[in-house]
Amino acid sequence: MFWKLLDDLNFIARCKKYKLGLWQCPNFLFLVMGFLTIVSMFGAYFASKNFDDETVTVVSVTTVAIVIITIGSFIIRGVEKIAEANVMKNEFISIVSHQLCGPLAAIKWNMEILENDESSNNLKLTAKQEAFLKNIKEANDKMLKLVNQLLEVNRIDEGRAVFKNDNIDLGEIIDQVILELKDLILEREIEIKKRISPDLPPIFADPDGIKTAVKNLISNAIKYSRQKGKVEIDLKLDGRQILLAVKDWGVGIPRYQHRKVFEKFFRSANEARYRTDGIGLGLYLARAIVENLGGKLWFESEAGKGSTFYISLSPAQKNL
């Protein structure tokens, strides 16, 4: 506790970490302001005590106020700089991702032409050539997926995301997701246990959005499971809410990182960190989508024992 306080006071290291000058760093400025306030308060007190003149008191109190306002304005400028950096970062990501889309699409289409040419002209590639071609294609698809994810996050952050809501069956979405993930499931030899209560009411949601959210939870459960692990998917009515639970017995998330899980670009420091790819946007995106639908997304997890992620959503209103 004491050390944590000391760590909080170690503002120079913190400002350095944020790449802010001392006079732009709120941590430092608050400390200076606090110190000066105390000093000037004492000053004012002694002044009014030793000089029997109200003017002295007025002048010293005013001086204190001016000092506080001046430092306050420094702090505001520091915060502004941070806010500006945030906007610039979003713009940067947006521009870069848009510019990346073009070349990535070009690679994708030109690869397709190569493959087409191979089959239509009866050209035979060697097994080696086939394998390397496949590598390129997979790498490109991965890159496209990442760029799309970045763009999606940007759209949500800037409030430009468009959701086309409709009555949908969440059970069906889960089936689709499992089908799409079948390669990963086979590769990691995961046993998927699915329990979907019959006769669940539909939910009112954007099919693509909710699918992204569900897919993120299930693919995470698979990726962070151990080889030949088990993943349980449970969909049922919980009171008036529809509750989806995705449980794994994998590496789990250490307790000290729990509050960071939904942060952008967060990746847990667990043993699977370097084995799995991703840029730490999946859960951020999933939560943003679910909350946009008025639902909730949360989890329980223990390092080494596994995690359970939950999504709770209201059923669609009837007769809409």
Add this chain to the structure above:
Amino acid sequence: MSEQEKKKILIIEDDQSLQSALVEIIQQEGFETESAFDGEEGLAKARSFGPDLILLDIILPKKDGFEVLLEIKKDEATKNIPVLVLTNLEEVNNIQKALDLGANSYLVKSDFSLKEVVEKVKAILK
């Protein structure tokens, strides 16, 4: 498909590598193609080539896709030619704008395979 009934497709796309991939696949499917690399050239060829369908990119030099679309739809000679918009700007606002201007359909380049592009072209021409 005999020579006379070959349908003509105009591809307005400034990116050379995307353009050549499109030309290749569309010719393989038995269509006749013509390429344009900027908005003005695209408009001129929409009139001279007399295409049965236009593939139109949005971000183009000289005149952007929206302007091209607007002028195609204003001109009696070209206004009935179906237009399929190719885009990177997958924001719905932009796509909606293109549809409002009279585009038949759209597709996001990085999300679609060439096969799907061809399928869409065939569906519109049917």
